[in-house]
Amino acid sequence: MPRISAETIEQVAAALNIVDVVSSYFPLKRAGTEFRALCPFHQEKTPSFYVNPAKQSFYCFGCGRGGSMFQFVQEYEHVDFPEAVRRLAGRAAIPIIEDQLSAEEEVKQTLRKRLLRLHFEAADWFHRNLVRTKAGEIARNYMRDRQLNIEIARQWRIGYAPSSWNAFREWAIEAGFTKEELLASGLVKLRDEGNPRSEVYDRFRDRLMFPITNELGEVLAFSGRVLQPNAPGGKYINSPESMLFSKGNVLFGLEKSKRAIAQTRQAVVLEGQVDLIITFAAGIENAVAPLGTALTERHAGLLKRFCAEVVLFFDADSAGERAAERAIEVLYTAGLQVRMGKLPPGEDPDSLIRKKGAEQFRTQINGAKDFIEYQLERRPSSDQSVAQRVQSAHRIAQFVALISEPVLRDTTVSRLASCLAISRESVEQAVASHKKGTAKSLKEETQAPVVTPPRHEIAALCYILMTDSSTLDWSRSQPWQPVLSSVPGTEILAKILESDLQPDNPASVAAFLARLDQPDAAILSNALSNPLYRKPIDQAIRRSYWHGFVMRELRARRTGIESALRLSADHPEARAQAEAELKDLVNLELAFEKMGFYPGGTCRS
């Protein structure tokens, strides 16, 4: 997508007031210098959602969401950032200026648009085959047997791919799409895979077709279900990974279920597309289904945007068990609570709803056991030996170690200890032994690390730098990069320091927040709304806060280098290294002294 220019974002931020933007969705009440309301993103009885007009930001103390007006619209309307800017720009009657793309990007963007167009029209074509043609009868019969009526077919744009090697290709070429576009979509295949000039044929033949959409409703791919019991290929086949589609990024149904998921703060995860559609039609609308793949980090991140709890309904066989255990890792790491749904033997959600009604399935959802509870129940029955109980503790501890929320982890440890009648210490040890392993493996695999709130010290510095332009300019003029680069958790400070943020200009603050990822924006909005930091304080104290932070880091570094020097007496290489580091450090200390905060310098311990 072409990038919306920073200029446009700033103009929009300057033209609109976040108080007006939010009040156009629901009423706000004045509370001192701020405005307050019941949070729209989580359920609560007393308002903890604040809008700060001076900083043009919002923050919820209940669920931690926060950011600029752009992030508000993104979260509230469930749209992406460019779309939020477009909607707000429309309201402010500001024309959107898009940054110039490179020629290569231009080609990619054009192809992306063409592929979206192709999928959109293909979904219509498949749908027409289902409802209007004689050939579609077999698919209509199947749908009738599964109690999928015409209304459901229309709502989900279900279609039929005819039993033909080239019906789709011929339609698409006729409709103006090129062979290259068809190949890039994955909807056709080369007859000779090694030869791009060979003939192409339809990938989906004689299948019931389900369009796969992203959460904005754009069709990215298709999933085709077999209709003949002995047909070749899997029960479901999906489009291959393409420029539009990656199955690890998409949850089937999310486009339709996101509202209900956000309202109930709960997502029910099912295994099959038909199960999902039947469940949705039966009025249980907070459900999604991965597309024949394990839940990925990206899936967990998507769900985390809308809810706090996930209920898994996987097959009760050992493959289902393993899928659930793999899912736990990403779900716990994302900070979601997980419960395990259980169905009567031999039933899936579809058959259960047909036989016993939606209420029965709802009862199963409500009765789903917490994942750890479920694991406790699965352990070998009655009078176990101590050794067996310790073994169970170890098996379950691997999951407890993944819980990212400290309070939840702690209570789970206590519960585990009392259930297994072993000491809390042994459980803690078991958890700790797993933690080391997982921390490493997660670090290696993680693409989008889970953000934990910064420690108090850094949050306070964020507040100071974002509200006091003189201290910000002063800090910017210092050699802060080599200091912050080795302190974990200070990335957010670096983002402020290297930005062009002007704290006195609300539009600039809003534009700065708007350019951040949602977790960073929430951290900063949280810091901005923290009553602890609001007290009017002297500028000298603000500066000393920053200065003290830097000095403590430099002092810690010096202690480390000095002990390295002591230990490296017999290792010339290590010694040379430590000496070089000491030299750099001394230069850094001198540079800070020259800034003249403490004349004469007091940073040497």
Ligand SMILES: [Zn+2]
């Ligand atoms: Zn909230």
